[in-house]
Amino acid sequence: MRIAIDAMGGDLGPRATVRGAASAALQDSRLALRLYGPRRQLEQEISCLPRRLAAAGSRLEVVDAAGIIAPGQRPSDALRHGGHSSMAAMLEAVAAGEAAAGVSAGNTGALMALGRRALGTVADIPRPAISTAIPTRDQGRCYLLDLGANVEASAERLVDFALMGELMARHVDGLAAPRVALLNVGVEGTKGTASVREADARLRALAGLDYRGYVEGDGIFSGDVDVVVCDGFVGNAVLKASEGVARMLVARVQATFEAHWSSRLVGLLARPALRRLRGELDPVRYNGASLLGLAGIVVKSHGSADAIGFHYAVQRAVQEVRHDLPRCLAAGLVPRRSAKGRSEAVERHVSDSRILAPGRPGDDDSQQEQR
Amino acid sequence: MRIAIDAMGGDLGPRATVRGAASAALQDSRLALRLYGPRRQLEQEISCLPRRLAAAGSRLEVVDAAGIIAPGQRPSDALRHGGHSSMAAMLEAVAAGEAAAGVSAGNTGALMALGRRALGTVADIPRPAISTAIPTRDQGRCYLLDLGANVEASAERLVDFALMGELMARHVDGLAAPRVALLNVGVEGTKGTASVREADARLRALAGLDYRGYVEGDGIFSGDVDVVVCDGFVGNAVLKASEGVARMLVARVQATFEAHWSSRLVGLLARPALRRLRGELDPVRYNGASLLGLAGIVVKSHGSADAIGFHYAVQRAVQEVRHDLPRCLAAGLVPRRSAKGRSEAVERHVSDSRILAPGRPGDDDSQQEQR
Numbered sequence: 119m120r121i122a123i124d125a126m127g128g129d130l131g132p133r134a135t136v137r138g139a140a141s142a143a144l145q146d147s148r149l150a151l152r153l154y155g156p157r158r159q160l161e162q163e164i165s166c167l168p169r170r171l172a173a174a175g176s177r178l179e180v181v182d183a184a185g186i187i188a189p190g191q192r193p194s195d196a197l198r199h200g201g202h203s204s205m206a207a208m209l210e211a212v213a214a215g216e217a218a219a220g221v222s223a224g225n226t227g228a229l230m231a232l233g234r235r236a237l238g239t240v241a242d243i244p245r246p247a248i249s250t251a252i253p254t255r256d257q258g259r260c261y262l263l264d265l266g267a268n269v270e271a272s273a274e275r276l277v278d279f280a281l282m283g284e285l286m287a288r289h290v291d292g293l294a295a296p297r298v299a300l301l302n303v304g305v306e307g308t309k310g311t312a313s314v315r316e317a318d319a320r321l322r323a324l325a326g327l328d329y330r331g332y333v334e335g336d337g338i339f340s341g342d343v344d345v346v347v348c349d350g351f352v353g354n355a356v357l358k359a360s361e362g363v364a365r366m367l368v369a370r371v372q373a374t375f376e377a378h379w380s381s382r383l384v385g386l387l388a389r390p391a392l393r394r395l396r397g398e399l400d401p402v403r404y405n406g407a408s409l410l411g412l413a414g415i416v417v418k419s420h421g422s423a424d425a426i427g428f429h430y431a432v433q434r435a436v437q438e439v440r441h442d443l444p445r446c447l448a449a450g451l452v453p454r455r456s457a458k459g460r461s462e463a464v465e466r467h468v469s470d471s472r473i474l475a476p477g478r479p480g481d482d483d484s485q486q487e488q489r
Numbered sequence: 490m491r492i493a494i495d496a497m498g499g500d501l502g503p504r505a506t507v508r509g510a511a512s513a514a515l516q517d518s519r520l521a522l523r524l525y526g527p528r529r530q531l532e533q534e535i536s537c538l539p540r541r542l543a544a545a546g547s548r549l550e551v552v553d554a555a556g557i558i559a560p561g562q563r564p565s566d567a568l569r570h571g572g573h574s575s576m577a578a579m580l581e582a583v584a585a586g587e588a589a590a591g592v593s594a595g596n597t598g599a600l601m602a603l604g605r606r607a608l609g610t611v612a613d614i615p616r617p618a619i620s621t622a623i624p625t626r627d628q629g630r631c632y633l634l635d636l637g638a639n640v641e642a643s644a645e646r647l648v649d650f651a652l653m654g655e656l657m658a659r660h661v662d663g664l665a666a667p668r669v670a671l672l673n674v675g676v677e678g679t680k681g682t683a684s685v686r687e688a689d690a691r692l693r694a695l696a697g698l699d700y701r702g703y704v705e706g707d708g709i710f711s712g713d714v715d716v717v718v719c720d721g722f723v724g725n726a727v728l729k730a731s732e733g734v735a736r737m738l739v740a741r742v743q744a745t746f747e748a749h750w751s752s753r754l755v756g757l758l759a760r761p762a763l764r765r766l767r768g769e770l771d772p773v774r775y776n777g778a779s780l781l782g783l784a785g786i787v788v789k790s791h792g793s794a795d796a797i798g799f800h801y802a803v804q805r806a807v808q809e810v811r812h813d814l815p816r817c818l819a820a821g822l823v824p825r826r827s828a829k830g831r832s833e834a835v836e837r838h839v840s841d842s843r844i845l846a847p848g849r850p851g852d853d854d855s856q857q858e859q860r
Contacts (some may be wrong), residue, residue, distance in 0.1 A: 190677050255737045266674050269682050303637050303725040306561045311640050311722060335726040336733030351682060352726050354674040355706040355719070359727045362707030363734045366626045371742055 119148060121435055122217035124208040125155035125163075126186045127224025129422050135223060136163040136178070137171060138419075138428025142436075144174035145429075149436065152217060154204040157182035183207040187228045189421070196228035197235060205229060209236035212414045219415035219435040221406075223428060226418055230267050230409060237414035240444055241451035245271070246411030247279045248350070248418065249286065250357070251404045256341035261287055264350040265357055265407060271349035273316035276300065280321055280329070281454055282410045282447060283345035289446040290437055293344055295328045301348035301356075302332040317347075324454065406434030413444055490519060492806055493588035495579040496526035496534075497557045498595025500793050506594060507534040507549070508542060509790075509799025513807075515545035516800075520807065523588060525575040528553035554578040558599045560792070567599035568606060576600060580607035583785045590786035590806040592777075594799060597789055601638050601780060608785035611815055612822035616642070617782030618650045619721070619789065620657065621728070622775045627712035632658055635721040636728055636778060642720035644687035647671065651692055651700070652825055653781045653818060654716035660817040661808055664715055666699045672719035672727075673703035688718075695825065777805030784815055 121142075125135045132155055139151045153160050160180045167175045185203035187196050200206050205224050212220040213236040222229050230246065239246055249263035261283045268275060280298050287296035300318055302310040307318070309332070321329045330343055335356060338346050348356070405427040409416040415438045419431035492513075496506045503526055510522045524531050528551055535546045556574035558567050571577050576595050583591040584607040593600050601617065610617055620634035632654045639646060651669050658667035671689055673681040678689070680703070692700040701714055706727060709717050719727070776798040780787040786809045790802035 192679055253737075255733075255740065269674060269680075301726055303640060303722055308563055309640075335729030335731070336736070338730055339733040339737045348726070351674055352723050355672055355723050355727050356730045358706030359709055360706070360730050360734045362626075362710040363731045364738060365707070366624075366710045367735060367738045369626065 119436065119439055120150040120152060120217045121432060121439075122208040122211040122220040123151055123153045123432070124205045124220065124222035124224055124229075125153040125160055126183075126204040127222045127421070128419065128428070130424060132159060132163050134423065134425045135419075135428050136160060137167065137425035138423075139178055139432060140164075140167055140171040140174040141425060141429040142432035143177045144171060146436070149177075149432075150179070151177065151432070152179045152181055152211065154181050154183045154208045154211075155186075156184055156204075181207065181211075187225050187232075189225055191225055191228055193227040193231035196225065197231050200228060200232060203232075206232050206236070209233055209414075209416065212416065213237050218439040219417065221417045221419060221428075221431050221435050223419035223421055223423060223431070226266060229416065229418055233409055233412050233414075233416050237412045237416070239411050240413045240448045241455060243278055243282070243411040243451065243455075245275050245278065246409055247275075247282060248353075248407050249279075249283060249410050250407040252338055252357075252360070253404060254339050254341040258341050258344075259291070259404065260338055260341070260343060261345045262338055262353055262357060263345075263347060263410060264353050266350040266354035267409075268350040270351070271313065273313045273320060276313065276317035276347055276349070277320050277324075278411070278451075278455070280317070280327070280345065280347045281324075281451055283347060284327060285447050285450040286408065286410060286443065287344045288450075289441045290443060291344075296344040297328050297330050297342070298345045298347065299330045299333040299337060299343040301338070301346050301352060302334065305332045305334065313349075326454075404430070406431035408434070408438065408443075411447070413448075415439055415443055490807065490810055491521040491523060491588045492803060492810075493579040493582040493591040494522055494524045494803070495576045495591065495593035495595055495600075496524040496531055497554075497575040498560075498593045498792070499790065499799070501795060503530060503534050505794065505796045506790075506799050507531060508538065508796035509794075510549055510803060511535075511538055511542040511545040512796060512800040513803035514548045515542060517807070520548075520803075521550070522548065522803070523550045523552055523582065525552050525554045525578045525582075526557075527555055527575075552578065552582075558596050558603075560596055562596055562599055564598040564602035567596065568602050571599060571603060574603075577603050577607070580604055580785075580787070583787065584608050589810040590788065592788045592790060592799075592802050592806050594790035594792055594794060594802070597637060600787065600789055604780055604783050604785075604787045608783045608787070610782050611784045611819045612826060614649055614653070614782040614822065614826075616646050616649065617780055618646075618653060619724075619778050620650075620654060620781050621778040623709055623728075623731070624775060625710050625712040629712050629715075630662070630775065631709055631712070631714060632716045633709055633724055633728060634716075634718060634781065635724050637721040637725035638780075639721040641722070642684065644684045644691060647684060647688035647718055647720070648691050648695075649782070649822075649826070651688070651698070651716065651718045652695075652822055654718060655698060656818050656821040657779065657781060657814065658715045659821075660812045661814060662715075667715040668699050668701050668713070669716040669718065670701045670704040670708060670714040672709070672717050672723060673705065676703045676705065684720075697825075775801070777802035779805070779809065779814075782818070784819075786810055786814060 125132045164175045183204040187200050187203045187205045208220045211217040247264035248267045249261050251259040254260050263279050263283050284296045284298050287293045405420050405423050407418040417431050417435040419428050496503045514522050531551045538546045554575040558571050558574045558576045579591045582588040618635035619638045620632050622630040623633050625631050634650050634654050655667045655669050658664045776791050776794050778789045788802050788806040790799050
């Protein structure tokens with residue numbers, strides 16, 4: 119299995135991606151990893167891999183791609199000028215079937231826009247979504263989507279997200295009947311925006327879906343549901359706020375143990391337990407967000423992820439390849455989406471074309487940037 | 490100073506509110522507390538106060554109000570049929586000047602709707618907001634608003650929220666120049682919905698406001714800003730998700746110490762430190778959300794708050810009375826809002842009338858329930 123890697127994204131630069139890739143290769147000897155980026159820079163990173171990873175370094179193939187997508191670059195600009203970037207080259211390899219999946223820690227909006235152009239979408243999905251697994255109270259996980267690809271989402275799109283999340287939980291995680299919920303400001307039927315309430319009505323009408331109605335923000339972590347659906351503005355705010363709270367609390371746990379002389383000894387004794395805890399709570403544990411709805415597997419690694427985090431993102435991609443996620447999505451979405459009725463047909467986009475015409479959705483910044 | 494208390498709200502019923510009120514009265518001998526609810530039930534709760542609080546019980550005045558607003562009751566229904574409820578009676582006492590502020594742990598949507606009808610709004614604010622203080626990483630606090638009164642918010646309303654939050658931080662917390670930010674899905678200018686980007690442009694143009702631009706979800710907890718503004722759907726989801734994460738992590742800290750025999754002893758030794766920590770992280774510490782923009786002080790206690798939590802909510806109301814928050818809001822908002830230009834004038838509502846005509850904003854469920 120070959121995975122294509124955009125080595126040039128992420129806050130920590132190619133050092134983290136190259137080391138993360140080497141670490142993934144070391145763990146799984148059947149994995150072939152192809153790195154895209156400026157050849158000289160990547161070869162230098164490979165040559166200075168730590169000893170533990172050096173052997174795996176020889177299994178990292180480098181493909182030269184001089185261009186780089188900047189972190190703040192607009193998706194429209196990436197589409198116009200990013201054709202020779204490491205990100206675009208990585209995606210082209212996935213589109214051409216040279217790689218089974220692609221991974222990037224770069225600009226999410228650009229990744230989604232270039233990914234749509236290179237790969238198209240499955241089952242006429244007009245708007246892909248970004249999803250990641252969130253740890254839950256009962257040591258489980260819950261998929262949250264969308265995380266920012268669509269700052270607004272109509273009822274139809276929320277239903278698409280629900281179906282895609284359900285299929286991912288079913289096929290990648292092996293759940294027999296994933297429990298799906300809509301995020302709302304209350305659990306009563308009268309609460310929320312018009313699109314959320316309409317999505318609720320549509321989801322209730324769908325057969326074969328274990329739809330549980332509304333959950334509030336804390337329901338994401340309760341373990342009561344496996345998939346939580348919202349628009350990308352809400353999902354992004356919730357995910358980043360949750361990361362902020364987690365970082366704050368872990369820091370405070372440490373500070374509490376260090377605050378008083380009497381507990382400093384206890385803190386010392388507790389250090390192994392705390393280390394275990396930090397490992398458990400570490401957001402990188404579930405690093406790797408899926409660009410769900412593309413006709414190919416693309417995983418986004420968190421911008422701040424280190425080598426270990428990037429390794430997890432590669433593992434996530436491998437997992438999705440093993441379960442052939444795009445085929446599962448297509449097989450699951452086509453019948454359900456057509457069952458939703460004729461109203462859907464009018465707004466159906468010819469979304470599997472590989473090149474989007476100017477002015478079409480996804481060709482500008484609307485994907486990430488406009489309501 | 491007299492505070493009016495709707496004793497019938499909250500998940501724990503009147504026991505929590507009566508004990509919380511007694512606890513607040515015990516701490517501050519100048520405080521007069523008037524409780525609204527079914528007389529017999531409240532008198533019984535007062536008669537069985539724990540010994541520690543019994544002396545303060547004699548300072549709790551009971552005013553009979555037979556009706557109760559149900560937790561799931563729609564605001565429109567509360568307006569139509571809730572006139573004789575403990576909540577409406579409490580608000581009328583504030584409106585009549587019999588009490589300096591009101592506190593309720595009941596239905597938030599109903600509280601806002603009845604509060605608007607009883608009190609009107611300050612400075613022609615068409616939409617009040619709900620705000621609470623969130624603990625930050627540097628042991629400080631940050632006001633987040635709106636938390637659910639407006640599931641959608643135009644740019645004009647986001648600007649109002651920013652101004653109200655700033656005035657609260659300035660006058661109640663004594664900050665010389667509160668730092669204000671808009672919540673968004675990225676810090677770049679091109680990100681976000683149209684209303685968020687327009688609000689950003691308007692806030693940049695306002696003199697005398699320390700506006701810091703966009704923050705992402707984790708920015709709420711960073712300590713870098715004092716006020717974070719968003720629509721009520723986003724704020725509600727973020728707040729509840731944050732509570733969920735906090736509860737999950739605190740539970741996991743305990744579980745980690747209990748998981749292994751080796752650390753069980755450590756867990757025992759660490760118990761005092763953990764207790765201190767739990768106290769610090771406890772969301773009730775900052776219990777008490779302000780219904781900001783009403784022409785009177787109304788504080789909403791968290792539905793799940795216990796007696797200690799309710800005590801904090803009463804304290805919050807006292808604090809706002811001491812700083813005469815509505816007067817500060819009026820004095821600060823009128824010049825700034827009129828400086829925003831003529832475009833505002835057209836959509837100005839005669840919002841200080843005490844009774845809303847049918848079909849007017851706030852008279853139906855739009856406040857809490859519709860985009």
